[in-house]
Structure formats: structure tokens, C-alpha cells
């Protein structure tokens with residue numbers, strides 16, 4: 001426990017240093033918890049020094065270092081009131097005992113904090129945070145997938161699986177379908193069992209696979225181990241997999257054109273809405289939360305067939321191959337965002353190191369990183385918005401391969417391919433009484 005105490009002293013001394021306060025004396029009851037019931041000679045001596053006016057304030061790591069009983073807290077309040085000494089806590093914020101309200105708060109906090117286990121877990125957390133800032137890996141536990149036991153080298157076969165999974169999720173595949181594919185291929189997990197969406201999601205969200213260290217889900221430093229995927233891939237994976245709309249257990253959408261189909265009459269997005277007999281339709285819905293005109297309907301089956309045919313046709317055309325080569329501009333834009341992300345992450349690393357080296361306080365650190373984190377979040381969203389052309393990889397000029405596979409491709413992946421090529425599909429009004437599918441109602445807006 002001596003290590004824990006020295007760390008607390010470090011924190012307190014750093015605070016004093018940063019606030020121009022002179023530390024006259026350090027009082028330590030090493031190894032004696034405030035709740036152990038043992039007498040704490042240093043604590044008593046400190047109270048006596050305050051009482052005698054030798055000390056005009058005290059810095060404590062957490063208020064629960066001070067009192068072990070309501071009785072002791074009351075004595076302490078009396079002491080602070082009588083002497084006007086100031087109390088500063090490092091982890092508990094301002095510890096103001098000067099008003100009745102603040103004293104009630106202190107009493108409640110005291111009651112809440114009276115658990116040694118909580119106290120322990122906070123110290124462990126503190127240790128983990130310290131390791132994180134130094135870019136070290138938290139020890140213990142199972143081997144991390146993709147790396148050897150001491151986490152210094154990637155394992156080639158596992159690294160290939162990590163890369164494949166990352167690429168597939170980034171091009172619109174689902175966790176579920178990647179998992180079932182891995183299980184079909186008998187790819188073992190780190191424990192040898194089958195893949196589940198939860199296991200895969202945890203793996204792909206982990207900062208370590210791009211050589212980074214995280215703490216409480218936030219990327220805080222670069223780790224000393226080699227990366228398997230790039231930091232910008234991790235940023236995009238986190239943006240996609242962290243999206244609450246995307247649930248691992250959700251059934252794949254059976255309407256691959258959802259979000260792309262628009263009503264020509266009112267311009268609103270048409271939504272998936274089957275008819276009572278079960279036939280699938282896209283409709284312009286007019287209902288609470290649906291701002292459409294309620295007048296346009298189209299059967300999903302022939303619409304999707306037509307769009308698929310059009311996509312396959314375009315994939316085989318020279319014009320498209322040229323257009324995709326010409327998409328360098330989008331890729332360049334992505335690159336700029338990636339560069340910005342990279343430099344912001346570096347800056348966060350530097351701040352974390354400064355904080356780790358006590359060159360700034362926790363409060364200063366929090367304030368300094370807020371705008372950077374905001375920028376990172378915005379850029380992650382922008383990057384995520386680029387569907388890019390990666391979904392089309394291998395299919396340009398090779399529509400035959402895609403035609404053969406199309407029906408067995410998951411709707412989300414179909415959708416990734418479609419939205420790599422199409423901005424939207426506008427559906428014109430139908431002719432009353434005419435049930436035959438009318439292709440002239442459909443106006444696709446191609447991206448390339």
C-alpha cells in the first residue's frame with residue numbers, strides 16, 4: 001500500500017505546486033485506513049497543528065482520507081470553523097465546510113464513502129489510469145487476440161483475421177455475418193470458442209489493435225506495441241460500432257434501399273412498410289414522425305431488381321471504372337481528415353503526458369482536451385460519412401462475380417455497394433388503377 005500513498009502525496013504536492021501553495025509538512029499514517037479503527041497519530045498531530053495555528057490549510061487526496069466516523073467529521077468541522085483553515089481535495093473537488101449546506105453535503109458524502117472496497121477500487125483505477133498515461137498495458141488476464149502472450153508481437157494469422165474483420169465492417173458488413181463466416185471457417189477465438197457479435201465488437205473497438213492505449217474507453221496514448229490496423233480505422237470502427245442504432249442482435253435489414261428512396265411529389269424519404277398481404281413496399285408515410293405526403297407507394301421487389309440490374313450494368317462499364325479512378329478527390333478529402341485526426345490524437349497524447357508528469361492539473365487537463373475531443377468527434381463523424389469506394393473493391397469490371405453472389409450477400413453489404421454508387425432514387429407518382437411496375441417512375445441519382 002506504500003506505493004499508493006506515495007502516489008497520493010505526489011498528486012497533492014503537484015496541486016500545491018500548481019497553485020503556488022507551500023507545503024509545510026506531509027502527514028502520513030501509512031497503512032492505516034480511515035476506517036480501520038486504529039489510531040492515526042499523524043492525523044491527530046495535523047489537527048493539533050491546525051488548532052494551534054501552525055497550518056492555515058490542508059490538501060488531501062480524498063475526503064475519506066480524513067474521517068472514519070461521523071464523530072470525527074463533526075470534530076473536524078468544529079476545527080475548520082474555529083480556525084478558518086482551507087481544505088482542498090484532489091479527487092473530491094472543493095471540500096467546503098464553511099456553510100451549513102456544505103456541511104450536510106460533507107456528512108452525506110462521508111456516509112456514502114464508508115466502504116473500504118470502494119476505496120480499494122479507486123486506487124486500482126488510479127493505477128490503471130497511470131499505466132494508461134504512460135502507454136503501458138494493463139497486466140493480467142487472457143492474452144489479447146492478435147498478439148503474443150507478452151503483447152510485443154502480432155501473431156500473423158490472428159492479425160490477418162483482425163484486418164479482414166475491420167475491413168468488412170468498414171465496408172458495411174454486419175458483426176453477425178462476419179462471425180458466422182469465421183465460425184464456418186473454423187477460425188478460433190482467443191479462448192478457442194466460437195465468435196459472437198459481442199466478442200468481435202469488443203475486439204474491433206479496442207484501441208490496442210491500432211497500437212493505442214485507452215482508459216475508460218478514451219484513447220489516451222500510443223502504446224509501445226505494433227499496430228495491426230491504422231488509428232483512423234479504429235476511429236471509424238468506433239464510430240460505426242459505437243452507434244446505438246446499430247445493435248448486434250438486430251436482424252439484417254430486408255429493405256436494402258432504405259434511406260435512399262425519395263418521393264418525387266414531396267421530396268421526403270420513403271420508408272419500408274409491407275402491405276397487409278406481406279408484400280414488401282416502400283411508401284411515403286404520413287404519420288406522427290413521418291413528414292411525407294402519404295401519396296406515393298412502390299413495390300420493393302421490382303424496384304430492387306431494377307436498381308440491382310442498373311448497378312451491375314454500371315460496374316461493367318468503362319465509364320464507371322474511369323469515374324472511380326477519378327474519385328481521388330474524395331480519397332484526398334478523407335486523407336485530410338485522417339491527418340487532422342492523427343494530429344489531434346497526438347496532441348491529446350501530449351496533454352496526457354504533461355498531466356502524467358504533473359505539468360498541469362486535472363482541471364487544466366480537462367479544459368485543454370475538451371475542444372480537441374470535440375474536433376475528433378466531428379472528424380470521426382465526417383470520416384464515417386464517406387462510404388468511399390472500398391465496398392466496390394474487386395467488383396469493378398467484374399460484375400459477373402457480383403451477379404453470381406448478389407442474392408447471398410447480406411442486405412447491409414448490398415446496401416454498402418449500392419450507396420457507393422447512388423446518392424438517391426427518386427420515385428415519381430403512380431398512375432391510379434395501374435398495377436404493373438412502371439420503370440419510368442424511377443429516377444436514380446448516380447454518384448459516379
Ligand SMILES: [Zn+2]
Nearest residue numbers: 263266284293
Ligand atoms: Zn411524398
